[in-house]
Amino acid sequence: MKIFEKFLHIDRRIIFLLILLGVAIPLIWTLGFNLEVTENVQSVYDLLQNLEPGTRILISFDYDPSTKPEIQPMAISLMQQAFTLRLRIIATALWPMGVQMCNEAYETVSAEYPDVKYGIDFINLGYKSGGMVTINHMAKDFRSTFPADAGGNPIDEFPIMKGIKNFDKIGCMISLSAGDPGLKQWVMIVHDTFGKPVAGGTTAVQAPTMLPYVNEQQQLVGLLGGLKGAAEYELLINKPGFATKGMDAQSVAHLIIILFILIGNIGYFATRKQKPKLEAK
Amino acid sequence: MRRQIPMIITFFVGALIIVSEFIPHRPFGNLSTSLEGWFLIISGFAIILGQLSLFKVNIIKIHRKAPNWPYFIIALVSFSIMVICGILWGTQQQPGLLHTSDKMLNFFGMKPFDYIFKYMFENLSATMFSLLAFFMASASYRAFRARSPESTLLLIAAVLVMLGRTTIGSTLTGWIPESLGFLHLPNIASFIMKYPNTAGQRAIMICAGLGVIGSSLRIILGIERSYLGGK
Numbered sequence: 001m002k003i004f005e006k007f008l009h010i011d012r013r014i015i016f017l018l019i020l021l022g023v024a025i026p027l028i029w030t031l032g033f034n035l036e037v038t039e040n041v042q043s044v045y046d047l048l049q050n051l052e053p054g055t056r057i058l059i060s061f062d063y064d065p066s067t068k069p070e071i072q073p074m075a076i077s078l079m080q081q082a083f084t085l086r087l088r089i090i091a092t093a094l095w096p097m098g099v100q101m102c103n104e105a106y107e108t109v110s111a112e113y114p115d116v117k118y119g120i121d122f123i124n125l126g127y128k129s130g131g132m133v134t135i136n137h138m139a140k141d142f143r144s145t146f147p148a149d150a151g152g153n154p155i156d157e158f159p160i161m162k163g164i165k166n167f168d169k170i171g172c173m174i175s176l177s178a179g180d181p182g183l184k185q186w187v188m189i190v191h192d193t194f195g196k197p198v199a200g201g202t203t204a205v206q207a208p209t210m211l212p213y214v215n216e217q218q219q220l221v222g223l224l225g226g227l228k229g230a231a232e233y234e235l236l237i238n239k240p241g242f243a244t245k246g247m248d249a250q251s252v253a254h255l256i257i258i259l260f261i262l263i264g265n266i267g268y269f270a271t272r273k274q275k276p277k278l279e280a281k
Numbered sequence: 282m283r284r285q286i287p288m289i290i291t292f293f294v295g296a297l298i299i300v301s302e303f304i305p306h307r308p309f310g311n312l313s314t315s316l317e318g319w320f321l322i323i324s325g326f327a328i329i330l331g332q333l334s335l336f337k338v339n340i341i342k343i344h345r346k347a348p349n350w351p352y353f354i355i356a357l358v359s360f361s362i363m364v365i366c367g368i369l370w371g372t373q374q375q376p377g378l379l380h381t382s383d384k385m386l387n388f389f390g391m392k393p394f395d396y397i398f399k400y401m402f403e404n405l406s407a408t409m410f411s412l413l414a415f416f417m418a419s420a421s422y423r424a425f426r427a428r429s430p431e432s433t434l435l436l437i438a439a440v441l442v443m444l445g446r447t448t449i450g451s452t453l454t455g456w457i458p459e460s461l462g463f464l465h466l467p468n469i470a471s472f473i474m475k476y477p478n479t480a481g482q483r484a485i486m487i488c489a490g491l492g493v494i495g496s497s498l499r500i501i502l503g504i505e506r507s508y509l510g511g512k
Contacts, residue, residue: 012419019418033448034455036467065406096328100398103373124374129324137317144318151374204446211474212482228446251447253414258440260422265436268426 007267015260022256026248033251035244040214041232043222044199045081047172053086055171056160060186061091061098061105063178067203068101071176073230073243074201075105078174081237083113083121087171088160092146093127094134094181099150119158126150131181135189139166172197172221183210187219197221201229288503295501335360363402366394438473445470 051057059078063071082089091102102124110116125146128134138145142164148154155161163169173190175198177183183200191198197218202210204226213220224233227250230243294316301313339353347353370385371377372394381392389396427433444450450466457465463472499505 010422015419015422016415019415023414034451035448036451038467038471065403066410068403069407069411097398100373100395104399126374128321129328130321133317133320133324137314137321140314140317145321149374208474208478209482212479212486226446231448247448251449253418254443254447255449257418257421258443260418261425261436261440264422264425265427268428 004267004270007263008271010260010263015256018256019253022252023249026252027245030245031248031252033248035231035235035247037232037236038229040223040225041229041236043214044174044201044224045222045233045236047197047199047221048078048081048085048087051085051087051171054088056088056090056164056169057082058090058092058167058170058173058190059102060173060175060177060182061093061102062095062175062182063101063203064095064097065101067178069242069246070203070227070230071178071201072101072105073227073241073246074224074233075101075176076108076241077230077233077237077239077243078176078201079105079109080112080239083109083116084237086121088120089122090160090164090170091122091124092138093125094131094185095178096127096129099124099127103150120160123155123158123160124150125155132185132189134181135185136193139189139194142166167194167196170196172199174199174201176201177206178203179206183220184213187213191219199223202226204228284506284509287509288506292501292503295497299501332360332364363394363397366392366397370394438477441466442470442473445473 048057059075061075079089091106093099093102106122106124110122116122126149128145130137134145143155143161146155149158155164167173167190173186173196175183175186177186177200183198183202186200187198190196199221200210201224207223207225207229210220210223210225214223224230227243227246231247234240234244297309298313298316301309304310305313336357339357342353343350343357367377369377369379370381370392372392377392385393391399421439425432425436425439427436444453445466445468450470454464454466462468496505500508
């Protein structure tokens, strides 16, 4: 029965080592498990697919490098789909480092789309502090909230910003969010107050808190949740990237965690009846 | 007066914002828009205040040789390097005070601020967040024990969602015929997330919303005064 007692007290270093191997090996050698597209991800894809070419969409980069592995693949896939459909992207950030995240995603994608021009098809308006108040102010007076782009050039110089005074000429809004301020605030203002379709991408940890907004009122049209959401989107646009590769690592890590939970419970049940006897001795 | 004047301003501004939500016309709508503009300006200055506070707190800890004080030196040095690089040579989109020479650009491949951000800060940040995976694995092994009916329920739900949210879940039950599709692991995980999870989240959100309304009214009416400092 000693073995069952050992099941209860596995050294955490063994768990750490197995997790390390479980994550590293699938990143080097792809396993290629099946991936299915869920309804919430399909809805985001359909939202963009149904927009007319030339429509301006607002993407907010509300995350920082700590969540880049999960959210950046979403940003890249959304940009790829938008540029393929000839949609125009107005990018903002409610998180200071969202500006760099946006620049990096644009640099990655723009190499594939030489026709895409800054100021015509894409603009990065940069970071603005204030969270929900900033969004509310954008809805009333977009141009005074963002008088210049991230480089400090007046937005009047850019054709993409022509006629943008509030959210009226925005086709849809997508927030890539890792917390507050982020997707929840965009839903509350852009959809709930001004009736524009809003979709989003979040970390896997945050996704359960945002699911109540995916409802019959379509407060959120759809939601990309974590790396799996990003991988599903890559599958939809038929451009497998980092998220698809990362899903194998995540799947193996989950499997290892489940195995340890199972081992822990086997040990717990096997030794449960012995404990009173041991205590009596 | 030190407390009464801020309380009067809070009451006036709070009441004005509430009224403007219901009457978005002149003069309330315009006043509300102006106040939002002020808020954006003040929140910009708050960032500077935060940075100065960070500096002050770290210097005090180093001066007093608080536990782990060498780490505070590293924090201050890192902070200073980023600020100096940003001010002197600017960032990718913003020019700095000094001209970025071709020699420097060739050496780093980009401006120094962007180089440090991309090749140091990003990786360190992602590493810190990734460490969670190791701690979560260890914590799950220790915490998820079927000790009671409630914990058993939590355990079963956690395992089903963990499997259903991965590609392994799809592979394991991919063979199940369509008529028994509800047994497919991703479908079970979606069901748990869509119904029990959403119901629980909604209850939390409604309670939190009521709490926010209550505490906001307390601040506007001057009942809650802790934001003014002191007791």
